[in-house]
Amino acid sequence: MSDEEKEVASGAWRSxxxxxxxxxxxxxxxxxxxxxxxxxxxxxxSQVERGLYKPSADVLKSIANALxxxxxxxxxxxxxxxxxxxxxxxxxxxxxxxxxxxxLSVDQKEAIIRIYRSFIGRE
Amino acid sequence: MSDEEKEVASGAWRSxxxxxxxxxxxxxxxxxxxxxxxxxxxxxxSQVERGLYKPSADVLKSIANALxxxxxxxxxxxxxxxxxxxxxxxxxxxxxxxxxxxxLSVDQKEAIIRIYRSFIGRE
DNA sequence: TCTGTGCGCTAAGTATACCAAGCATCTGCT
DNA sequence: AGCAGATGCTTGGTATACTTAGCGCACAGA
Numbered sequence: 001m002s003d004e005e006k007e008v009a010s011g012a013w014r015s016x017x018x019x020x021x022x023x024x025x026x027x028x029x030x031x032x033x034x035x036x037x038x039x040x041x042x043x044x045x046s047q048v049e050r051g052l053y054k055p056s057a058d059v060l061k062s063i064a065n066a067l068x069x070x071x072x073x074x075x076x077x078x079x080x081x082x083x084x085x086x087x088x089x090x091x092x093x094x095x096x097x098x099x100x101x102x103x104l105s106v107d108q109k110e111a112i113i114r115i116y117r118s119f120i121g122r123e
Numbered sequence: 124m125s126d127e128e129k130e131v132a133s134g135a136w137r138s139x140x141x142x143x144x145x146x147x148x149x150x151x152x153x154x155x156x157x158x159x160x161x162x163x164x165x166x167x168x169s170q171v172e173r174g175l176y177k178p179s180a181d182v183l184k185s186i187a188n189a190l191x192x193x194x195x196x197x198x199x200x201x202x203x204x205x206x207x208x209x210x211x212x213x214x215x216x217x218x219x220x221x222x223x224x225x226x227l228s229v230d231q232k233e234a235i236i237r238i239y240r241s242f243i244g245r246e
Numbered sequence: 247t248c249t250g251t252g253c254g255c256t257a258a259g260t261a262t263a264c265c266a267a268g269c270a271t272c273t274g275c276t
Numbered sequence: 277a278g279c280a281g282a283t284g285c286t287t288g289g290t291a292t293a294c295t296t297a298g299c300g301c302a303c304a305g306a
Contacts, residue, residue, distance in 0.1 A: 031254065041295050046255060053293060056263090057180035057203045071204050072195070080180045081194050094235075097220035099149055100196055103243040106145050112217075112242070116235060120226040154284065164265050169285060176263060179293090249306085256299075263293080269286070275279085 017051040019077045023067045024049075037066040054078075140174040142200045146190045147172075160189040177201075 024034050031049075035042035040059055047053050055063070057080075064074035075081045098104065098112050147157050154172075158165040163182055170176050178186070180198075187197035198204045221227065221235050 030252080032252085043255070043257095043296085044294055047294090050255090054179075054181075056177075056293065057183065057198065057201070058177075059294085060180065061203050071198075075180065075194075075198065078180070080184050094217070094220045094224050096192070097217045099146060100192065101217050101243075102142075102200075104239075105242075106148055108242045109145075109149060112235065112238060115238065116227075119228075119231045119235070120224075153282080155282085166266085166285070166287090167264050170264090173285090179263065182264085247306100249304105251302105251304080253302075254300095257297090258295100259297100260295075261293085263291085265288105265290075267287085267289105270284095272281105272283075274281090276277105 016054075016078045017049040020063060020067075021049040023069060027067055029067075034063070034066055038062045139201045140172040143186060143190075144172040146192060150190055157186070157189055161185045 024031070027034075029037075031045050032042045035045045038045070038059070039062060044053070045063075048055050048059075057075075060074050060078060061071045064071045072081065094116055095113055098109050098116075101109070104112070147154070150157075152160075154168050155165045158168045161168070161182070162185060167176070168186075171178050171182075180203075183197050183201060184194045187194045195204070217239050218236055221232050221239075224232070227235070
């Protein structure tokens with residue numbers, strides 16, 4: 001496999017690797033140093049930085065922590081957050097908030113949503 | 124391997140599976156339906172919901188989109204955002220969302236909040 | 247010179263995320 | 277009764293994320 005083909009295969013992930021490498025160099029860390037802090041192997045870090053592999057979410061988080069970067073911007077760079085959940089209306093919706101509340105059981109969620117819908121005259 | 128050992132092995136991920144199953148049932152979707160929308164196989168979704176596997180970040184994102192919830196809250200549930208950027212509850216809080224809803228009267232808001240509080244055991 | 251220690255990278259293996267095919271069960275229909 | 281279609285789950289395999297061992301090169305001292 002040629003280098004060009006590798007580049008194509010890695011696709012959108014190449015920029016993530018470049019991003020990590022840039023941040024690592026900015027922090028003046030060698031691969032082995034960063035790898036140790038992030039608890040991954042240094043060859044794997046090498047492969048990630050060159051775009052050969054898509055690191056899993058927890059590895060991403062671990063690298064982000066090691067570089068003192070927010071995991072969120074890491075995911076954004078990785079193209080894992082983009083989808084237009086455009087934090088205006090959707091975050092304030094009652095149904096959305098109810099569904100996300102971990103203290104409520106499924107039955108309770110359904111009950112509240114049913115009442116809510118009856119109030120606003122939908123359904 | 125016993126069920127208990129599986130549970131231990133899956134660790135913190137069990138709650139993520141339960142969360143996904145809850146959201147799926149709330150949306151009245153079968154496993155096959157959700158799997159098709161999220162472009163994953165239905166056996167795999169079954170395994171994820173039972174906590175046997177840790178889905179990768181892009182699968183998580185895909186599931187989140189299919190369920191119309193933000194990828195961010197998905198990652199939070201997965202314990203992948205937890206460290207410093209502890210998501211602020213104000214965006215998702217049920218009471219906050221209820222109070223902001225212009226379609227509800229004051230009485231209706233009070234009713235819903237009363238029910239909500241009784242469910243979560245806060246007075 | 248030679249020796250040691252750092253670097254990034256390769257090779258080869260293991261672990262696990264993920265898929266296609268199919269099974270067992272239930273429910274409804276005739 | 278029997279079939280049809282849905283549900284969630286199991287099995288067995290492939291793809292890929294990730295590791296351990298080690299190579300080759302650079303730059304230090306002795």
